Amino acid sequence: xxxxxxxxxxxxxxxxxxxxxxxxxxxxxxxxxxxxxxxxxxxxxxxxxxxxxxxxxxxxxxxxxxxxxxxxxxxxxxxxxxxxxxxxxxxxxxxxxxxxxxxxxxxxxxxxxxxxxxxxxxxxxxxxxxxxxxxxxxxxxxxxxxxxxxxxxxxxxxxxxxxxxxxxxxxxxxxxxxxxxxxxxxxxxxxxxxxxxxxxxxxxxxxxxxxxxxxxxxxxxxxxxxxxxxxxxxxxxxxxxxxxxxxxxxxxxxxxxxxxxxxxxxxxxxxxxxxxxxxxxxx
Amino acid sequence: xxxxxxxxxxxxxxxxxxxxxxxxxxxxxxxxxxxxxxxxxxxxxxxxxxxxxxxxxxxxxxxxxxxxxxxxxxxxxxxxxxxxxxxxxxxxxxxxxxxxxxxxxxxxxxxxxxxxxxxxxxxxxxxxxxxxxxxxxxxxxxxxxxxxxxxxxxxxxxxxxxxxxxxxxxxxxxxxxxxxxxxxxxxxxxxxxxxxxxxxxxxxxxxxxxxxxxxxxxxxxxxxxxxxxxxxxxxxxxxxxxxxxxxxxxxxxxxxxxxxxxxxxxxxxxxxxxxxxxxxxxxxxxxxxxxxxxxxxxxxxxxxxxxxxx
Numbered sequence: 001x002x003x004x005x006x007x008x009x010x011x012x013x014x015x016x017x018x019x020x021x022x023x024x025x026x027x028x029x030x031x032x033x034x035x036x037x038x039x040x041x042x043x044x045x046x047x048x049x050x051x052x053x054x055x056x057x058x059x060x061x062x063x064x065x066x067x068x069x070x071x072x073x074x075x076x077x078x079x080x081x082x083x084x085x086x087x088x089x090x091x092x093x094x095x096x097x098x099x100x101x102x103x104x105x106x107x108x109x110x111x112x113x114x115x116x117x118x119x120x121x122x123x124x125x126x127x128x129x130x131x132x133x134x135x136x137x138x139x140x141x142x143x144x145x146x147x148x149x150x151x152x153x154x155x156x157x158x159x160x161x162x163x164x165x166x167x168x169x170x171x172x173x174x175x176x177x178x179x180x181x182x183x184x185x186x187x188x189x190x191x192x193x194x195x196x197x198x199x200x201x202x203x204x205x206x207x208x209x210x211x212x213x214x215x216x217x218x219x220x221x222x223x224x225x226x227x228x229x230x231x232x233x234x235x236x237x238x239x240x241x242x243x244x245x246x247x248x249x250x251x252x253x254x255x256x257x258x259x260x261x262x263x264x265x266x267x268x269x270x271x272x273x274x275x276x277x278x279x280x281x282x283x
Numbered sequence: 284x285x286x287x288x289x290x291x292x293x294x295x296x297x298x299x300x301x302x303x304x305x306x307x308x309x310x311x312x313x314x315x316x317x318x319x320x321x322x323x324x325x326x327x328x329x330x331x332x333x334x335x336x337x338x339x340x341x342x343x344x345x346x347x348x349x350x351x352x353x354x355x356x357x358x359x360x361x362x363x364x365x366x367x368x369x370x371x372x373x374x375x376x377x378x379x380x381x382x383x384x385x386x387x388x389x390x391x392x393x394x395x396x397x398x399x400x401x402x403x404x405x406x407x408x409x410x411x412x413x414x415x416x417x418x419x420x421x422x423x424x425x426x427x428x429x430x431x432x433x434x435x436x437x438x439x440x441x442x443x444x445x446x447x448x449x450x451x452x453x454x455x456x457x458x459x460x461x462x463x464x465x466x467x468x469x470x471x472x473x474x475x476x477x478x479x480x481x482x483x484x485x486x487x488x489x490x491x492x493x494x495x496x497x498x499x500x501x502x503x504x505x506x507x508x509x510x511x512x513x514x515x516x517x518x519x520x521x522x523x524x525x526x527x528x529x530x531x532x533x534x535x536x537x538x539x540x541x542x543x544x545x546x547x548x549x550x551x552x553x554x555x556x557x558x559x560x561x562x563x564x565x566x567x568x569x570x571x572x573x574x575x576x577x578x579x580x581x582x583x584x585x586x587x588x589x590x591x592x593x
């Protein structure tokens with residue numbers, strides 16, 4: 001790598017500056033809608049319909065009004081957070097247990113079970129919304145966190161199993177055998193040897209699962225009807241109707257919903273990328 | 284399959300079943316049972332479970348004659364064909380520049396710029412999908428959105444341009460929002476894939492004097508085959524379950540032009556209370572998913588799974 005600098009100089013091609021320029025254009029395209037949202041959220045009732053990206057007539061009244069009018073927003077955060085976290089933890093736990101179980105010997109029918117779960121990878125949630133809603137209403141889980149948590153676990157397990165399977169097959173058998181000889185029981189093997197070795201995969205699966213649950217809309221729409229149990233994607237859509245005549249407040253709410261996720265991702269991104277680059281995706 | 288030659292009769296490993304059990308329980312409860320449910324309930328006419336009327340295959344015959352249903356199939360196909368390649372290309376370009384071009388110049392703290400760019404491009408992915416939908420609706424809004432305004436200012440186009448209200452282009456407007464939201468995911472997948480290509484291969488290509496294009500064509504793209512496949516799979520499944528973007532941006536309109544399977548199931552089942560018919564659509568979508576899976580496995584291989592015979 002030391003002399004790559006000279007090398008790239010010897011070829012007629014875009015230099016470093018060209019590549020950086022491309023990235024900056026992409027950055028602008030990526031951030032533009034969010035900057036527009038931010039700009040809208042600070043506008044007054046007079047300037048809100050102005051189509052320009054930046055205006056000078058600004059106010060922070062939208063945020064104050066958004067918070068004052070909607071004391072339930074913290075509950076919606078809580079709902080989204082609890083549902084996503086519990087689903088993620090359970091998905092990771094059950095998927096890693098399953099992957100460990102599949103790697104054991106003398107398990108009759110494991111291939112069948114494995115392939116059934118793999119087929120579920122391609123099942124679109126939209127096709128299952130009706131029966132899941134029926135199940136929830138029969139078990140009294142409508143407007144209940146678990147009405148979403150249980151299906152989310154089921155729907156995320158296939159993807160989690162796929163990713164973790166890749167890591168599981170990378171664990172050398174000798175390591176397990178050594179642990180068994182040292183007197184490690186099967187559950188002990190899972191907790192002390194396998195789980196730590198699956199760590200990178202678990203990070204990737206966790207973040208993906210958390211994001212999918214945090215963003216899921218269709219099933220949430222059919223399950224949650226009470227103002228306090230609705231998840232954030234639902235209230236964004238709901239306020240679209242409520243603040244039809246005051247878009248400034250709507251966009252302030254959108255910013256309030258978005259910021260925590262950006263902060264969350266900024267914190268975990270290092271771990272996430274580390275997981276991705278350690279073989280979550282087979283090169 | 285038979286491991287008999289390795290060891291004599293061994294007893295069944297019950298404890299392994301305990302480990303698999305929770306995953307299988309959720310699978311059976313919330314995936315297998317719902318699939319059976321939509322299949323068996325698609326031959327009834329019903330709006331609540333207490334009042335069901337057996338109609339045989341009538342729902343299926345109506346489905347075949349239902350032009351809106353075929354629109355949803357067509358839209359899903361367009362959605363897959365447009366969004367998957369574009370997201371993959373853009374994601375790859377971003378990942379390639381960030382991983383392979385930014386670090387070339389030796390500079391202290393080069394990791395920072397990589398990290399910043401990776402985070403920025405991933406922000407749309409962590410943005411709630413309804414937020415994305417509302418913001419893009421606003422961007423496309425005639426007279427008030429920035430798109431029409433700046434197209435008018437810079438290219439002198441009509442400011443009345445109404446992307447989402449025009450049946451011909453509305454779907455492309457929604458897909459643009461989808462591409463904006465998901466390109467970051469493709470990027471991060473390619474970042475992962477790129478890191479798995481050994482430096483030796485990259486170095487060898489460089490020493491052989493390969494041009495950037497040749498490097499991409501013969502080194503990078505073939506080595507990333509499994510990433511392409513994963514993205515295709517996620518893209519196909521994503522398009523079949525697209526609901527929020529379409530539901531919030533156009534609600535399937537204008538005149539069903541942007542109707543997707545998800546929005547149509549919701550319309551029939553929950554808005555018009557034709558649950559039986561909505562189940563029929565669900566079965567059809569599951570069949571489409573099955574066929575697409577089969578095609579992928581058949582022609583592209585199964586990636587890392589489904590091939591474990593032992």
